[in-house]
Amino acid sequence: MPSQDQRRAETRARLIDAAADLFARKGFHAVSAEAVAEAADRTTGALYNHFGGKEGLLLALLEVWKEQAAAELLAGFEEEITGLDERLAAIFAALTRQDDDRGASWLLLEMELWLHGARAPAIAEPLARRYADVRARLAEGLSGWAEAAGVPLRRSPEETAVAVLGVLIGCALQHRLDPPAVEARAVVESLRDLLGLH
Template identity: 30%
Template sequence: MTTRREQTSNESRELILNAAAELFAEKGYRQTTFHDVAARSGISRGSIPWHFGGKEGLLLAVLERSVARVRDGLADAPGAGEPDFGPFDQGVGAMFALPTTKLFVTLLVEALEPGSPIRDRYVEIHDTLRDHCRRWLERLPLPPGLPVEPLAVALIGAGIGIHQQWLVAPERVDAAEALAALRALVAAVLPPAHD
């Protein structure tokens, strides 16, 4: 049985994680301070290191929770093995609409730095996305000579690139249109379905 104190601690932790995720996505990791997180979350500044040890611990906790949410959001839709685009629309397309996507794109620069504490989390995120895409592609009648793994890498790379361009210049890039074009390209390489 959870005590009231444990419940309050868990609620505070969630408020801090939510605020930090929003701020990291908006401002980046380096520009976000404990003061910012405390002001956004409504939780005292001193509670943050108590829960997470330090700023790096907070960042890792935000990413850990975000990776779990990506996995939950990418649960495969049931399919009958037909070349159905439901999984593309619900999975490959939808993964770029997840609230965590902006966070992942914003923090990518941090992950690329030598010795970055979040590099392994990014490897895990990309592995999760590629695995989901690969499972969907394996159910499709792909043409001979078009290997699943490189195609999954290309689709995930295209989706991330679309999202990055949209974040930088949303007035110039229509992410929904670009994802629809990506979907049309995938459809073009599939042989016609037989009844």
């Protein structure tokens, strides 16, 4: 029989998963706390107990997605330089995958969070911290990769991280609406340019 801590962790995870799916498909404002609880097969009281409400649930979701985004981005720069093009293409593929519900909803959820944060100061600050943390971790990965590969970056690792993240997210947004117009090859070439490899 699961312990109370295990049951609480499972409830929390189920609510976050349900929120990720519903917020991405329908939008944050269109989804009620009751709908999230029902989708997670939990009570609305459990949602309020764990998160204090829908805004708190969104903040928790930000933390989960921050870790996932940082892990996917950093994985691409931990390989040898000989496989860099493949790793860069894999990063872009991870951001644009639509082979499962989570992959297809990631970009929609990302934009939903950004729009909500742009309009709600309570969300804007943690969202900005999330991006700052992802950029810092990416900058660290870029710096380590450049040193190991013997390829000096054209800009500081921090500035390079801003540009790399901008290219990836901007291209992923365009790809979401018109996949044939945004080829992985062109994205990889743009990233190589940023990294000073042309």
